[in-house]
Amino acid sequence: MMPTDVNVDFDLNSYLATKGADVEAALDQSLAVVYPEVIYESMRYSVMAGGKRLRPILCLATCELVGGTSAQAMPTACALEMVHTMSLIHDDLPAMDNDDYRRGQLTNHKVYGDDVAILAGDALLAYAFEFIADRTEDVPATAVLDVIRRLGHAVGAAGLVGGQIVDLASEGKPDTSIETLNFIHIHKTAALLEVSVVSGAVLAGADNDTIERLSRYAQNIGLAFQIVDDVLDVTSTQEELGKSIGKDIQAQKATYPSIWGLDESRKKADDLIQAAKEELEPFGPLKRPLVAIADFITARTH
Numbered sequence: 145m146m147p148t149d150v151n152v153d154f155d156l157n158s159y160l161a162t163k164g165a166d167v168e169a170a171l172d173q174s175l176a177v178v179y180p181e182v183i184y185e186s187m188r189y190s191v192m193a194g195g196k197r198l199r200p201i202l203c204l205a206t207c208e209l210v211g212g213t214s215a216q217a218m219p220t221a222c223a224l225e226m227v228h229t230m231s232l233i234h235d236d237l238p239a240m241d242n243d244d245y246r247r248g249q250l251t252n253h254k255v256y257g258d259d260v261a262i263l264a265g266d267a268l269l270a271y272a273f274e275f276i277a278d279r280t281e282d283v284p285a286t287a288v289l290d291v292i293r294r295l296g297h298a299v300g301a302a303g304l305v306g307g308q309i310v311d312l313a314s315e316g317k318p319d320t321s322i323e324t325l326n327f328i329h330i331h332k333t334a335a336l337l338e339v340s341v342v343s344g345a346v347l348a349g350a351d352n353d354t355i356e357r358l359s360r361y362a363q364n365i366g367l368a369f370q371i372v373d374d375v376l377d378v379t380s381t382q383e384e385l386g387k388s389i390g391k392d393i394q395a396q397k398a399t400y401p402s403i404w405g406l407d408e409s410r411k412k413a414d415d416l417i418q419a420a421k422e423e424l425e426p427f428g429p430l431k432r433p434l435v436a437i438a439d440f441i442t443a444r445t446h
């Protein structure tokens with residue numbers, strides 16, 4: 145077991161604020177508005193809408209943990225946020241979850257229309273890969289290629305898209321099994337969080353054992369993240385979350401809270417966070433952001 149006081153003097157809020165500001169500035173720089181303006185405006189509308197920037201920050205933190213620099217990981221960090229934003233724009237479309245609010249503002253299709261929102265997602269997805277290949281510096285080409293391969297795997301049918309497909313198929317089926325529910329969470333949510341962590345390590349030249357350890361850390365926080373997301377869908381407010389709540393019950397979706405209740409779901413999430421932190425045991429003081437982010441997953445209210 146890891147001593148619980150390892151992080152007492154680590155201030156996660158100021159870490160998230162500092163790293164988040166770096167990511168914010170890099171994202172702002174990454175997307176200029178040129179002809180045909182509407183597509184760039186629509187892409188910028190959702191990318192620059194705030195958000196916790198958790199995936200990019202995880203990538204930067206892991207790169208530094210393994211001996212790399214923030215600069216080596218920044219293009220990939222931005223690409224991860226572009227992919228995440230694409231998934232939110234598409235997830236919110238009328239043909240998917242049909243949501244009107246995201247990150248405290250109207251969803252992309254509510255402002256630009258379904259047609260432009262679909263294309264903004266497509267454009268962000270494509271640009272993410274271009275951005276990694278074009279902007280990454282001081283990293284061997286083999287490592288950059290490995291990151292591109294891993295991101296493609298995490299976001300396609302073997303990852304996020306596969307999870308979304310099974311998620312959609314489980315609507316109106318409150319008797320969905322826990323195995324299916326785990327499949328959904330691991331694919332639609334944990335896969336992108338996992339590649340966020342692992343890509344930082346790959347860019348810094350980590351060995352296979354380190355990559356596998358960090359991958360287990362990330363899968364555990366990823367599953368916990370989605371359990372907490374489903375708990376918050378029941379317990380939080382639209383104001384706090386920045387998106388509509390009560391959607392899972394409305395869509396008659398099986399969730400951890402619907403199967404196990406709120407308390408047991410929170411306990412499962414806590415157990416996963418504990419397991420995640422145990423994977424970090426061999427690392428030195430640079431692991432502190434990852435420890436604190438793991439704790440933040442279950443403590444978060446938005």
Ligand SMILES: C=C(C)CCOP(=O)(O)OP(=O)(O)O
Nearest residue numbers: 195196197198247333373446
């Ligand atoms: C994968 C899911 C459940 C979507 C929400 O992700 P986040 O809660 O990280 O959303 P932002 O902070 O990026 O808006």
Ligand SMILES: [Mg+2]
Nearest residue numbers: 235240241311
């Ligand atoms: Mg959805």
Ligand SMILES: [Mg+2]
Nearest residue numbers: 235236241243
């Ligand atoms: Mg949704």
